[in-house]
Amino acid sequence: MAKRRGRRPKGEYPEKKRVFASRIREDTWETLQWAAAKSGRSFSQEFEFRLRGALDGDERIETTFGDLKTYGLMKLAAQAIKSMCDLKNLKVHWTADATAFDDALEVMTRTLRAFRPITAPDLVTGSPQLGSPVLLGTVREIQAADPARPLSKISKRERALLRLQSELGDLVDRPAHLLKAKDRRRKGKKR
Numbered sequence: 397m398a399k400r401r402g403r404r405p406k407g408e409y410p411e412k413k414r415v416f417a418s419r420i421r422e423d424t425w426e427t428l429q430w431a432a433a434k435s436g437r438s439f440s441q442e443f444e445f446r447l448r449g450a451l452d453g454d455e456r457i458e459t460t461f462g463d464l465k466t467y468g469l470m471k472l473a474a475q476a477i478k479s480m481c482d483l484k485n486l487k488v489h490w491t492a493d494a495t496a497f498d499d500a501l502e503v504m505t506r507t508l509r510a511f512r513p514i515t516a517p518d519l520v521t522g523s524p525q526l527g528s529p530v531l532l533g534t535v536r537e538i539q540a541a542d543p544a545r546p547l548s549k550i551s552k553r554e555r556a557l558l559r560l561q562s563e564l565g566d567l568v569d570r571p572a573h574l575l576k577a578k579d580r581r582r583k584g585k586k587r
Contacts, residue, residue, distance in 0.1 A: 423546040468563030473507040510571040
């Protein structure tokens with residue numbers, strides 16, 4: 397049996413047995429150091445705490461929503477409802493007002509239609525109703541989000557867009573494909 401080297405692990409995870417070496421960006425390192433100092437954990441404990449939290453979060457999402465893509469689409473639909481419906485002037489929640497509910501339902505339907513699969517390369521069986529510039533703008537922001545930017549240089553909104561980009565995966569480019577197919581169909585009718 398090999399003799400153990402180094403000091404015994406302390407803190408929340410005393411059963412640590414594996415050594416993990418990885419390279420991370422400088423801004424991530426600094427953010428983890430700051431978080432460790434704030435929480436009173438060692439750097440290693442903070443790293444594991446954050447990693448486990450992210451893994452647990454993914455598991456909760458999959459248990460609740462089925463998968464990350466569905467979760468991402470539902471978040472996008474909720475954002476679309478928030479930005480496109482006049483929710484601020486309601487005296488009750490939108491689910492208790494028939495007009496607001498119908499508006500929200502239409503916005504949600506348009507959001508989901510924007511990600512509808514194309515059944516054939518040149519055939520669009522339904523309209524990609526990105527009718528709102530707000531939704532189209534949000535989709536474009538998600539597509540343009542840059543995961544390589546330093547954490548210290550991005551806003552909370554940009555972090556949220558990066559999470560949506562990750563959750564949506566390959567779906568993030570689907571509205572662009574639908575709009576291109578719609579344009580091709582429109583051009584074909586004009587001839």
